[in-house]
Amino acid sequence: MVILLAADSSYKDKKVITIGIVSELTGLTERQIRYYEERKLVFPYRTPGGSRRYSFADVELLVEIANKIEDGVQTYEIRQEMVKQKKRNEAEEHKKMIQGQINAHFGIRKK
Template sequence: MKEKELRRSMSVFPIGTVMKLTDLTARQIRYYEEQDLIHTERNEGNRRMYSLNDIDVLLEIKDYLTDGLNMAGIKRIYEMQEKEKLSFQNSTHQLTDHDVRRILYDEIVSQSGMIGKSKDSFQSGGPRL
């Protein structure tokens, strides 16, 4: 499965394709990058090039935003995931990535300013994982 991973992380899509695939505007995509939610590669001509993984992240971000999270919240989620990834090395991990995302997500949602928002906009059990 190593080759598939590699393919999924190859930066091969220009922003125009990503716009269509994610239904985000270039403005939005660049803004999320500016906010450090994604880290985009550039080609020799300074054009942003995206991987399948990048597109997954953008779709995740869309979901989080739909659920009422803001940039700061989403960023924290990814930061925590990052930490988990690191501590993953010297400890057997009882928690799957799935678990971690769910836990962090619930934490963020219950902690951030979600007062006055309809609870209906939440699917039970957290984001699409």
């Protein structure tokens, strides 16, 4: 029997980090970080005052993006990959939801 307690995603997904800190954390310039947003690769939260707030998940994503760009991948292509991945995830979600409804109707049998 295995009991696994998942990583605390609450911290990872909270958008609380300013662009200056993200710059330090990733080694990217603020210019680069803003540009990747312009290309719709990252979506920081915006405060009422207009400044950007990133999550740790965003920070990790930014590093991945930067690596791909270093490898010669264009932002447009990276965007395409992300859209595709998102669709796969949604399909998976949908599948799980349907299964959940089936279970709700016929009862859940677990090995």
